[in-house]
Each structure stands twice: as structure tokens, then as C-alpha cells.
Amino acid sequence: MKAARPPRWYADPARLGLAALAVSAAAFFLLPLYVMAITSLKPMEEIRLGHLFSWPTQLTLDAWHAAWISACTGVACDGVRGGFWNSVSIVLPSTLIAITLGALNGYALAYWRARGAALLFGLLMIGAFIPVQVLMFPLVRMLGPLHLVGSLAGIVLVHVIFSMPIMTLIFRNHFAALPRELFLAARLDGAGFLRIFVLLMLPLSVPMLVVAAIMQATGVWNDYILGLVFAGREHLPMTVQLNNLVNTTTGTKLYNVDMAATLLTSLVPLAIYVISGRWFVRGIAAGAVRG
Amino acid sequence: MNKPAASPAAARRAPNPAHLALLPMALTALVVYLGSMLWSLRISMSSSRSLPMQDFVGLAQYQRLFANERWLHSLHNLALYTPLFIAASLVVGFLLAVLVDRQARAGGLLRAVFLYPYALSFIATGLIWQWLLNPELGIQQAVHGWGFAGFRFDWLVDQDRVIYTLVIATVWQGAGLVMAILLAGLRAIDADILRAARLDGVPAWRIHVSIVIPMLGFSFATAALLLLTAAVKLYDAVIAMTQGGPGTASEVPAKFIMDHLFGRANIALASAGATIMVLTAVALLAPLLYARRRALRASR
Numbered sequence: 169m170k171a172a173r174p175p176r177w178y179a180d181p182a183r184l185g186l187a188a189l190a191v192s193a194a195a196f197f198l199l200p201l202y203v204m205a206i207t208s209l210k211p212m213e214e215i216r217l218g219h220l221f222s223w224p225t226q227l228t229l230d231a232w233h234a235a236w237i238s239a240c241t242g243v244a245c246d247g248v249r250g251g252f253w254n255s256v257s258i259v260l261p262s263t264l265i266a267i268t269l270g271a272l273n274g275y276a277l278a279y280w281r282a283r284g285a286a287l288l289f290g291l292l293m294i295g296a297f298i299p300v301q302v303l304m305f306p307l308v309r310m311l312g313p314l315h316l317v318g319s320l321a322g323i324v325l326v327h328v329i330f331s332m333p334i335m336t337l338i339f340r341n342h343f344a345a346l347p348r349e350l351f352l353a354a355r356l357d358g359a360g361f362l363r364i365f366v367l368l369m370l371p372l373s374v375p376m377l378v379v380a381a382i383m384q385a386t387g388v389w390n391d392y393i394l395g396l397v398f399a400g401r402e403h404l405p406m407t408v409q410l411n412n413l414v415n416t417t418t419g420t421k422l423y424n425v426d427m428a429a430t431l432l433t434s435l436v437p438l439a440i441y442v443i444s445g446r447w448f449v450r451g452i453a454a455g456a457v458r459g
Numbered sequence: 460m461n462k463p464a465a466s467p468a469a470a471r472r473a474p475n476p477a478h479l480a481l482l483p484m485a486l487t488a489l490v491v492y493l494g495s496m497l498w499s500l501r502i503s504m505s506s507s508r509s510l511p512m513q514d515f516v517g518l519a520q521y522q523r524l525f526a527n528e529r530w531l532h533s534l535h536n537l538a539l540y541t542p543l544f545i546a547a548s549l550v551v552g553f554l555l556a557v558l559v560d561r562q563a564r565a566g567g568l569l570r571a572v573f574l575y576p577y578a579l580s581f582i583a584t585g586l587i588w589q590w591l592l593n594p595e596l597g598i599q600q601a602v603h604g605w606g607f608a609g610f611r612f613d614w615l616v617d618q619d620r621v622i623y624t625l626v627i628a629t630v631w632q633g634a635g636l637v638m639a640i641l642l643a644g645l646r647a648i649d650a651d652i653l654r655a656a657r658l659d660g661v662p663a664w665r666i667h668v669s670i671v672i673p674m675l676g677f678s679f680a681t682a683a684l685l686l687l688t689a690a691v692k693l694y695d696a697v698i699a700m701t702q703g704g705p706g707t708a709s710e711v712p713a714k715f716i717m718d719h720l721f722g723r724a725n726i727a728l729a730s731a732g733a734t735i736m737v738l739t740a741v742a743l744l745a746p747l748l749y750a751r752r753r754a755l756r757a758s759r
Contacts, residue, residue: 182663186558186561186562187562189558190558190559190562190565190569193554193555193558193569193573194569194572194573197572197573197575197576197631197635198572200576200587200588200591200631201575201587203587203590203591204587204590207590215596216596218595218596218600218601218603218604219601219604220591220596220597220598220600220601221601269483269484272480273480273481273483273484275480276477276480276481277481280475280476280477280480281475281477282475282477282478282481283478284485285477285481288481288484288485288488288489289484289488291488291489291492291493292484292487292488292492294492295487295488295491295492297688297740297741297744298492298496298737298740299691299692299713299733299736299737299740300692301692301694301713301716301717301720301733301736302495302496302499302716302733302734302736302737303491303492303495303496303499304716304717304720305499305502305720305726305729305730305733306494306495306498306499306502307491307495309498309511310490310491310495329487329491332483332484332487336484360476361476361477361480362476386578389580390579390580390581390582390583391580392580392581392582392694392695392698392699393694393695393717397721407580407582407583407695410582410583410586411582411586411698411699414586414589414699415698415699415702423590423593423596426586426590427587427590430583430586430587433580433582433583434578434579434580434583437578437579437580438575438578438579440578441574441575441578442571445571448574448578449570449574449639452636452639452640453639453640453643456640456681456682456685457681
């Protein structure tokens with residue numbers, strides 16, 4: 169007997185309803201991005217008409233130009249481009265150092281006996297739940313005498329410190345899941361701590377290193393509060409400049425410039441997100457297995 | 460976790476390289492996390508203003524803190540925000556996960572659309588929604604333009620409703636995270652159980668309510684844990700979206716602490732607030748961590 173053919177999706181009201189729901193949900197999530205984009209492309213005269221959702225009658229890139237080159241971010245009026253490069257110079261070392269240390273910690277914790285390591289790791293995991301504001305002042309007082317507050321080295325160090333719990337955790341879980349025989353065989357061959365780490369463990373961890381790098385780069389780029397306190401005037405990250413641009417400008421508000429600057433600041437994490445795709449989701453999964 | 464090293468004899472001879480490797484972690488855990496916490500606690504029991512003082516005033520700062528209108532208002536706001544944010548994120552995130560799961564063809568694309576706000580900073584999120592909710596030129600005005608002159612959506616400048624705008628913006632940003640976590644949980648559910656239920660003629664909504672949601676206990680607890688941690692830290696989004704206003708209507712504890720540390724130079728009061736914040740976080744997180752452990756055990 170021939171099986172009844174399942175109804176076409178458009179003939180099935182339940183599936184049709186679900187599809188409609190999916191489309192409206194997608195529209196709701198995309199709407200802010202759409203409004204941001206079209207606002208950044210409108211001249212101010214058109215924005216003042218109050219048609220938030222309508223396509224620009226007059227497309228212009230002036231706001232993008234101003235946001236990048238000449239908008240005021242506090243005292244200085246040279247756009248957010250300085251912040252862009254500051255953020256790049258903060259993100260690169262913060263990511264490299266944080267994932268190296270995280271991998272090293274995870275490897276040492278998973279394979280080597282070290283006295284008190286379990287206790288320290290537990291402490292670090294509790295630290296992951298402590299709001300940064302709580303540690304802010306003591307950290308400023310500790311780093312101040314070392315001339316690390318208001319410097320590139322200082323902000324990088326602070327990022328490495330605050331990402332250490334999560335980086336250590338994901339690498340410890342990663343290494344603990346590898347077959348232990350690999351490690352034991354290398355030990356029998358006489359390889360030591362660093363040799364095993366560099367020649368055996370790191371090559372086995374390339375996917376995890378990529379996932380960790382994606383997480384860390386996105387997190388550091390999107391940071392505001394640490395940059396505000398520790399980066400200093402010379403190295404203010406793009407998020408801080410963006411907030412200054414939008415929230416502390418005197419005179420008329422230029423909403424198109426605001427939105428262009430917001431988009432510019434979001435381009436890097438959005439690019440990471442779009443390019444990395446499934447890897448980004450893997451990072452969420454790896455970061456979620458805490459506690 | 461700490462299995463015996465391959466060769467204890469060799470480890471005893473040379474200085475343990477693992478100790479050396481774990482030194483940065485030890486310093487971070489002991490000096491930064493533990494040390495800062497204790498230091499913060501100590502300062503909160505002194506009369507420090509802009510510089511740390513060595514005197515001891517007991518719990519006087521805590522008394523001042525809980526007599527402080529702005530602090531009480533901040534706590535009240537957080538108490539209102541946190542359950543709303545977590546509940547809304549979980550509900551929306553679950554619905555999104557089901558939607559993505561049921562769309563065989565467009566699932567990947569939908570997932571990407573629902574998750575992209577999570578890649579954005581809280582600053583960008585706050586600024587986007589500040590613009591959308593701008594009462595003069597934002598959504599309210601656009602709807603007026605469509606002929607609904609009586610339409611009101613000015614929560615951003617409404618002292619009693621501004622906190623809900625923070626919920627809207629942060630749920631938009633974080634619901635995708637919940638979706639991603641729940642999707643992983645959904646995919647791990649044995650398809651045979653669902654198929655059997657469907658063959659028995661159980662309607663789809665009933666399958667989700669009675670079978671899927673209970674089986675996702677661990678995923679829900681994990682998501683709630685991440686959301687709760689984020690809620691207690693709530694700061695950037697407030698700075699970008701409302702700066703605590705209008706007036707002090709959207710002040711939150713994290714902002715109170717930052718303002719008193721750096722703006723108002725009252726570090727003892729700020730540290731007392733910080734201690735309360737940690738205690739609150741612990742009190743809320745501990746039962747959640749416990750529930751999550753139990754859910755994990757139940758699912759095994």
C-alpha cells in the first residue's frame with residue numbers, strides 16, 4: 169500500500185502558522201539593525217520628519233564620514249577611528265595572552281599534579297561570578313603604583329585577569345576530554361611539561377583555540393567598563409568613545425552620526441560572528457558548562 | 460580532576476613545572492579575586508572618602524548605605540529588572556529554539572538572525588534602543604505618522620516605566636544566547652521519545668510542555684545562571700541607554716558603586732555596596748547552582 173504523501177507545507181495550517189511566527193520573530197530581531205542602518209544613511213532633515221522605518225529618500229554617506237573622521241567624542245573631534253585602532257591594539261594582545269595562559273592552565277590542571285591547584289581553580293571559578301565593580305577599586309590601587317593604570321599594558325593585563333576563569337575552564341574541560349593515554353605515552357618517551365604542551369597538546373587543540381579566540385576577541389572588543397577605568401585617555405577603546413560621542417555631545421544631536429558610529433563599532437564583532445558562524449555557537453556551549 | 464602525574468619520582472627531583480605554569484593563575488585567584496574582595500570588605504568598614512583609611516567604624520557605612528535613597532532605589536530597580544529579564548529571556552529564548560528546531564530548511568538562517576544581537580556590545584545595544592524608543596523621533600512618532608495619533612510609547616522618559624525599556628533591550632540582546640543553549644539541549648533529547656509521543660497522538664504543544672521542557676531542566680538552569688550573572692552586573696546598557704535617568708529612575712547597584720568610587724569619591728560607601736552586591740549574587744546563585752547540579756544528576 170502506498171503511504172499517504174505528507175501535505176505540502178503551505179497546505180498545513182500548523183506549519184504555516186509556525187512559518188509566519190518565525191518570519192515575524194526574525195523581523196523583530198532584524199528591525200533594530202535595519203533602523204540603525206537606514207538612520208545612518210539619512211540626512212538630518214529627513215530624520216526630523218519622524219519616519220523611523222521608511223527607506224531614505226536621499227542616501228548619503230556623510231554621517232559615516234563624520235562618525236569616522238570628525239565627530240566629537242568628548243574634548244577631541246576626530247571621530248571614532250582613534251578608538252578603532254585603540255581597540256585593535258587592546259584586543260590582539262589580550263586575546264593572544266589570554267588563550268595562551270588559559271590553555272597552559274587547563275593543561276596543567278588536567279594532567280599535572282600541583283599542590284593546591286584544585287583549591288585555586290575553585291577560587292577562580294567563584295571569581296567568575298563576582299561583578300567587576302567589586303574588584304575595581306582594589307585593582308586600581310594595586311596597579312597604580314606599578315604605573316599600569318591608564319596604559320596599554322594595564323588594560324591588557326586587566327582583560328587577561330578577568331577572562332582567566334572562563335579561559336581556564338574551557339581548556340581544562342577540553343584537555344580532560346582527550347584520551348589520557350596520549351599524555352602517558354609522551355611521558356614514557358621522556359617528554360617534559362612544555363614539550364608535551366607545545367608539540368602534542370596545542371596541535372590537538374586548534375579548534376578549541378579558535379573558539380576561545382573568537383570568544384575572547386568579541387568579549388574584549390565589546391568591553392566598556394574596564395576600558396573606561398584602566399585604558400587611560402591615550403588608549404580609550406571604541407566602545408567608550410562611542411558612548412562619549414552619543415551621550416555627551418553638546419548642541420544638536422546628530423542621530424545619523426550616532427547610528428553610523430554605533431554600526432562602525434559593531435562591525436568587528438558582527439564580522440567575527442558572521443564569519444565564524446558555528447564556531448561562535450561552540451564558544452557559547454563551551455562557556456556554558458561552568459559550575 | 461587532579462590525577463596522579465605519570466612519574467611522581469621525576470616530579471620530586473626537579474621543580475614542578477606545573478607549579479611554575481600555574482603561577483599566574485595562583486596570583487590571579489589569590490591576589491586579585493580573594494585579595495581584592497577582602498580589601499573591599501576592609502575598606503567598607505572604614506571611614507574612607509577618596510583615599511583608603513585605616514580606621515574601623517564597624518558597620519556604620521552599611522547603615523548609611525541602607526539609609527541612602529539612591530541605593531535603595533537602585534536595589535529596588537535591580538529586584539524589578541532581574542526576574543523580568545530572566546523570565547522574558549527564558550520564555551523568548553525557548554520559543555525561538557522551538558522555532559529554529561522546527562524549521563528544517565531555514566533553521567540555520569533563523570538561528571543566525573536570533574543570535575546576532577548577542578555579538579553586539581551592551582553599549583551598542585543601549586544606543587540602538589535609545590534611538591528606537593526616542594519619544595520625539597522613534598517608534599512612537601513613526602506610529603503617529605501612520606495615523607494613530609493617540610499611540611503612546613514614551614517609556615524611556617517615563618520614571619515608572621524606564622526600567623522596562625532596559626528589559627526590552629537586554630532581552631533582545633540575550634534571548635539568542637538562551638536559544639543557543641536550549642537548542643543544544645533540544646538536539647540531545649532522544650528523538651524516539653518524541654516520535655512515540657507523536658504516534659500516540661499527543662499534540663505538539665503538549666509534547667513541548669510535558670516532555671521537552673522538563674527534559675531541558677539542566678539547559679534552563681545553565682541559561683538562568685548566565686542571565687543572573689549578567690543581570691547583577693547590569694551597567695553598560697544603563698550607561699548607554701538612560702545614564703540612570705530620567706532623574707534616578709533607572710539607577711542600578713553597579714552604577715551606584717562606580718559613581719561613588721570615581722565620581723563622588725566615597726570609596727567606603729561604594730565598597731559597602733560592593734559587599735552587598737557580592738552577598739546578593741551568592742545568595743541568588745547558590746540555589747541555582749544547586750538546582751542545576753540536581754537537574755544534571757536527574758538527566759543521567
